[in-house]
Amino acid sequence: MGKTKFLIPILAIAGFLGLSSIFVVDEREKALVLQFGQIRSVKEEPGMSFKIPFIQEVVRYDDRIxxxxxxxxxxxxxxxxxxxxxxxxxxxxxxxxxxxxxxxxxxxxxxxxxxxxxxxxxxxxxxxxxxxxxxxxxxxxxxxxxxxxxxxxxxxxxxxxxxxxxxxxxxxxxPEQNLEATFARMRAEREREAADEIARGNEAAQRVRALADRTVTETLSDAERQAQVIRGEADAERNAIFAEAFGADPEFFAFYRSLEAYEKSLKGSNSSMVMTPDSEFFDYLRSGTAPE
CATH class of the missing domain: 3.30.479.30 (Band 7 domain)
Incomplete structure (x- = not known):
């Protein structure tokens, strides 16, 4: 009974010392075993290790990023x-x-x-x-x-x-104090770029309008020239037809020209004319026969 009374404390102390000498290094850390502040060993691999109780201490460091x-x-x-x-x-x-x-x-x-x-x-x-x-x-x-x-x-x-x-x-x-000045400068730069773009756009528009006006003028001029040519050719053809008709029947041609003159002179409300009665203009109105 007396031996048992001393054995239990001894076993308890031995167990405490044994547990105090064991430490476990986690896979996420590294450890140093220090003795009176001096490095005695480095534990970089995970697992169980030993130290001297009360004399040595373990300092752990995170091994993660x-x-x-x-x-x-x-x-x-x-x-x-x-x-x-x-x-x-x-x-x-x-x-x-x-x-x-x-x-x-x-x-x-x-x-x-x-x-x-x-x-x-x-x-x-x-x-x-x-x-x-x-x-x-x-x-x-x-x-x-x-x-x-x-x-x-x-x-x-x-x-x-x-x-x-x-x-x-x-x-x-x-910095905060420079932001407003920077924003103002950026706004000024953007406004200048916008003005430049507008000026270039107006210049391009002027060029397009000038080109369009020149194209219209050239087209109208060419159309007028072609119309004058066509009118000239038509007048020439008409005159040729008149000349041919006059050569074929001079009397009929004179009669036809007189009718045209009557129509133009007596057109609309203009039905009064002051002329001598023996004027050749009335030859076809006085008789049904052509003048000699």
Missing amino acids: LSLDTDTIEVTPSDDRRLVVDAFARFRIADVVQFRQAVGVGGLRVAEDRLSSILNAQIREVLGADQVTSDTILSEDRRELMRRIQAAAQRSAAGLGLDVIDVRLKQTNL
Whole structure:
């Protein structure tokens, strides 16, 4: 009974010490075994491991891809148009030993602060470089600029044991105080372009109207010329017919011409004529025979 009374506490202490010496590394993390603050072993593979209870401790770090949103900063490209920029990065802890040595007990919080400073510095350096304008940042070249920021940040973050996988620019806007001026300039440019388009349209319309007027004038002139030719040919043919008729029967031709003269002179209400009675004009009215 006396031995049992001492055995149970001993077994309990042994069990506690045994459980305290066992730890499990998850597949989503890496672990360091520290002894009095010094790194004794690195556990990067998932599974169960052992440590010395009370003397050694286990520090765990996330092995997944992490994200970081940077603070909004202002950058000035080479065309001196300031832009408000913020970004986010994807990174992971590549070397836990180097990471521990770089950030100490501050862990991920300190690492994020230092990585944010690195990203902001690289964003300013890349976007403020020569030949980089605000139009370049807002164009398809933006992808190449982000790649350059990521590569530069990767080199700087390597000393922290971090691997910067990707960097993306979330927003690239003008500062609030510059927006109204920019909008006014954009409106003025659009109004100028509209005025230019209207002027070019009016010029084109004038050319079309002038061409149409010239075409109408040429068409009318050609039609008048053709009409004059046709009328001339008709008059010539009529005269030829009259001449042929006069040559065939001069007396009938004279009679026909007299009738035409009567019709024209006595047309409408004009039925009064003042002439001498022996005028040749009335030869066909005084008798039924033609004049000698």
